[in-house]
Amino acid sequence: MSGTSEVLLRVYRYDPSNGGKPRYQNYRVPTFRGMTVLDALIYIKENLDPTLSIRYSCRMASCGSCGMTINGLPRLACFTQISELRSKYILVQPLRNLPIIKDLVADLDEFFNKHKLVKPYLIRRDVEEQENPREQYRQSEEELERYVQFAYCIKCALCYSACPVVSTDKSFPGPQALAQLYRYYIDTRDEAREERIRIVDGAHGIWRCHFADSCSQVCPKGVDPALAIQLMRREMMFGPSKG
């Protein structure tokens, strides 16, 4: 690794298994052009401190594994270049609103359980036919466009971490789950609209969204969960849209 300049990474360290308290540790990392925060963390792990725990996989913003809080905002470490932060000092913390397994690794069980709660799959009335489909479920381009942007979600939990409602109401499903609810609700191949509505029409359901829009601001894939929530509310309040 060759580089003429360096950055100071202030990294959150915490190991709940040994009863330790959270602390911050500073690392000086040499930089190179195009270096991402994930590159810097891997450099630390390989050269400075092998005890640092991070989670990553694809390194190309596809898997959603390396979500963390970088300089105060939830971001994907692999999708955040050091140069774009315009600072020689980078604060790296785990995702907010989630328990911590160790250091920068957040426990995503709660997040995925809420995702499962909204039944993120197509449901047909004829289960037998769904198990053994006789033909393709055809869709027009217009029908696809109604939900396709919400299907780009990579389940990185950045929106969940940014949501102010999740931080105060642990029963709130969160923007990711609600956006996925709408994604399947509006899909013309799905036949469980009322069932989906019942899932989120509770005291801690979709109506608790304050429309802070922070979920949409942090999504690395350009998904707009706040829009999905508003569209879903409209469907619930004024009835199913035509078409």
Add this chain to the structure above:
Amino acid sequence: MVSERTLMLIHYLTGLGILVAGAVHIGTVFLTAPVKENLEFAGSPFAVMGVYRNAILAGSLEALLLFVAFHAFNGLRVILIELYQSPRWEHAVTWALTVVALLVVIYGTRTIIIAYSIAQGVA
């Protein structure tokens, strides 16, 4: 039990209702009430009482009272159930606020009826 969807629909509608009935109320008291002599008369007890002479305007005040009572107490319910989560707490909050809202409506309605009766008597 009323669904959250219905409660929120009423919440939004009462919010709009407050805007309309509130505008009617303020407009009536300050602009169309018997402001004959000067602007100082607007907003005075005489101008307010003048509103109650008209049954429709008195009715709009009752509507305003109902809208505000529902909107305010449902808003408070939403805040309280978000702050702390437990079925028992939510049940207690919902019932307590329903009772308080009803008391507010009863007291407000009584006041409007009394004012309307007095205004009719002095008209």
